[in-house]
Amino acid sequence: MNLLAQQLVNGLFIGSVYGLFAVGYTLVFGVLDILNLAHAAVFTLGGLVALWLVQTAGMSIWLAFPLATLFAGLLGLLLNQVAFAPLRKRADSQFSGLISSIAMAIIFEAVAMGVFGARSVRFPQGTVSVHIWHIAGVTITSLQVGIVLVAALLMVILTLFIQRTRIGKAIRAVAESERAAMLLGVNVNGIIASTFFISSALGGAAGILYGLYFDALAPDMGRSIELKGLAVIILGGMGSIPGAILGGLAFGLSEVLTVAITGTSNLRDAVAFTMLFAILLIRPSGLLGRGKMREA
Amino acid sequence: MLEQLAHFYAVYGSVINFIGINALMALSLNVTLAAGMLSLSNAAFAGLGGYAAGILTLHFKMPYVVSLCGGALVAGIVGLLLGLPVLRLRGVFLAMATLAFGEVVRIAAVNLDITGGAEGLTGIPNVTKTWMIYLALAGAAYFMANLRRSRMGWALVSMREDETAAACLGIHITYYKVAAFTVGAMMAGLAGGMYAHLNYLITPRDFGFFVAVDLLIYNIVGGTRVWYGPILGAVLITALPEILRGAGVTAGPIRMGVNGLILLMVILFLPNGLASVFAWVRPAAVKAKTT
Numbered sequence: 001m002n003l004l005a006q007q008l009v010n011g012l013f014i015g016s017v018y019g020l021f022a023v024g025y026t027l028v029f030g031v032l033d034i035l036n037l038a039h040a041a042v043f044t045l046g047g048l049v050a051l052w053l054v055q056t057a058g059m060s061i062w063l064a065f066p067l068a069t070l071f072a073g074l075l076g077l078l079l080n081q082v083a084f085a086p087l088r089k090r091a092d093s094q095f096s097g098l099i100s101s102i103a104m105a106i107i108f109e110a111v112a113m114g115v116f117g118a119r120s121v122r123f124p125q126g127t128v129s130v131h132i133w134h135i136a137g138v139t140i141t142s143l144q145v146g147i148v149l150v151a152a153l154l155m156v157i158l159t160l161f162i163q164r165t166r167i168g169k170a171i172r173a174v175a176e177s178e179r180a181a182m183l184l185g186v187n188v189n190g191i192i193a194s195t196f197f198i199s200s201a202l203g204g205a206a207g208i209l210y211g212l213y214f215d216a217l218a219p220d221m222g223r224s225i226e227l228k229g230l231a232v233i234i235l236g237g238m239g240s241i242p243g244a245i246l247g248g249l250a251f252g253l254s255e256v257l258t259v260a261i262t263g264t265s266n267l268r269d270a271v272a273f274t275m276l277f278a279i280l281l282i283r284p285s286g287l288l289g290r291g292k293m294r295e296a
Numbered sequence: 297m298l299e300q301l302a303h304f305y306a307v308y309g310s311v312i313n314f315i316g317i318n319a320l321m322a323l324s325l326n327v328t329l330a331a332g333m334l335s336l337s338n339a340a341f342a343g344l345g346g347y348a349a350g351i352l353t354l355h356f357k358m359p360y361v362v363s364l365c366g367g368a369l370v371a372g373i374v375g376l377l378l379g380l381p382v383l384r385l386r387g388v389f390l391a392m393a394t395l396a397f398g399e400v401v402r403i404a405a406v407n408l409d410i411t412g413g414a415e416g417l418t419g420i421p422n423v424t425k426t427w428m429i430y431l432a433l434a435g436a437a438y439f440m441a442n443l444r445r446s447r448m449g450w451a452l453v454s455m456r457e458d459e460t461a462a463a464c465l466g467i468h469i470t471y472y473k474v475a476a477f478t479v480g481a482m483m484a485g486l487a488g489g490m491y492a493h494l495n496y497l498i499t500p501r502d503f504g505f506f507v508a509v510d511l512l513i514y515n516i517v518g519g520t521r522v523w524y525g526p527i528l529g530a531v532l533i534t535a536l537p538e539i540l541r542g543a544g545v546t547a548g549p550i551r552m553g554v555n556g557l558i559l560l561m562v563i564l565f566l567p568n569g570l571a572s573v574f575a576w577v578r579p580a581a582v583k584a585k586t587t
Binding site for chain 2: 029033035037082083086087090092094095096098099100102103104105106107109110111113114118223226227230231234238266267269270273274276277280281
């Protein structure tokens with residue numbers, strides 16, 4: 001029983017990181033109907049830059065975290081400018097955008113490898129002071145709690161931003177119809193750029209949290225989360241922000257529960273992807289998705 | 297001269313073989329892309345074909361040709377069964393479903409005993425010769441070149457342009473979609489079988505997510521609209537590391553970065569892929585084709 005509770009708690013922690021990663025993914029998809037496959041590379045660079053700021057520049061993680069998140073956001077602007085904006089007018093922008101984002105992912109990964117080396121690295125000891133609590137037989141560290149709090153805080157800010165602010169409203173308008181938004185005087189290009197900024201900043205933040213949680217960062221760490229992120233946004237419904245958060249938690253829980261029930265980690269991904277496959281066949285719009293998305 | 301050729305083959309023989317196999321797999325993806333379907337399961341089909349052929353050779357002592365056909369057949373049957381439910385999906389959703397299928401295949405290969413688990417199937421005799429690969433590639437290219445002019449080819453193109461309009465013209469959408477999917481799967485399965493009998497072993501990693509993405513890259517870089525596009529893309533991208541090595545670019549981040557840059561340049565400045573370079577060279581011929 002305790003073991004199960006412990007697994008559920010662990011699933012919650014890792015699930016919140018997946019959710020944060022997937023929110024950025026789904027935001028761009030919701031607005032542009034394009035998958036940004038470089039999102040995982042931004043995730044990696046966010047984590048590595050935070051590490052560099054802590055280790056080499058000697059900053060505290062509390063300063064390094066927002067700076068690295070900002071840096072990841074700037075990478076998003078670069079991504080939009082180089083890989084997506086030039087292709088937007090093209091008829092096959094869904095295909096070509098996919099490829100140009102893969103190209104950017106390769107370039108980002110090469111840069112990460114060139115600057116930070118190919119080996120796995122970790123945050124120095126004591127970057128975050130860790131307390132360990134035992135509550136009803138379940139072990140929780142302050143690091144885990146901090147990760148969930150930061151992830152939750154970012155997601156709340158994002159939701160409020162999208163719901164309440166003028167830019168958020170414009171983002172939703174562009175997602176609904178680019179043409180109509182333009183006719184209503186929305187600066188569509190600016191809104192798309194800011195969507196990329198927000199999306200990538202969240203991706204970078206997820207990378208930092210992931211690096212802290214697993215205590216390891218490597219130039220190719222984005223690869224393992226790339227497919228999981230896709231699974232999460234389909235589970236939650238493409239383009240749906242609450243869906244991505246719930247999907248992330250569900251995915252994290254399904255991972256740890258599969259391991260707990262089967263006793264091996266071999267089938268961990270099998271359950272998730274079989275589930276994903278089934279959802280696509282039965283309910284392609286996902287758990288919280290909009291109905292029309294199937295035609296996309 | 298002959299001596300130089302022999303030397304070239306001795307050095308680059310394995311690259312030449314892999315170019316052929318990659319080109320065959322790229323063509324198999326082009327069958328579905330021609331119909332506007334973004335399906336990413338062809339790497340998994342190649343894996344299925346490779347494993348099936350390897351198992352037929354190792355466990356059932358079948359001759360090479362029978363194993364290859366068996367591999368293609370297994371991939372084709374799975375393609376047929378997968379195609380029926382999956383092809384209702386469109387665009388990115390089809391891509392996701394087929395990617396998920398690919399992951400399920402990979403995980404199955406890791407966990408089953410008959411596939412040799414994570415280490416893969418080892419000790420498959422190396423009997424695939426270069427001429428066999430290029431014979432299969434030539435056959436597939438001939439098929440694709442003719443497909444464009446056949447009834448099925450026009451049906452696929454009209455589906456890519458506008459599915460509703462195609463259906464109104466009396467084109468049986470589901471039939472042609474499943475047919476294209478199955479043909480592509482068989483072609484990929486054949487390539488997988490050849491790969492398994494070339495490489496001595498086949499592992500789950502050989503046909504994962506990144507291979508699926510590579511096949512798409514070959515098609516887009518080469519150009520999806522003409523039959524030789526995917527072949528061009530596969531040749532360039534597979535040979536690129538060797539070319540870069542020849543140009544003095546050492547392995548590691550720089551080569552990887554150059555790889556990515558070239559991909560980016562092609563997609564930004566050659567919208568119809570490398571094949572469009574040939575279209576500039578002989579614009580009259582292309583114009584005649586399109587009008």
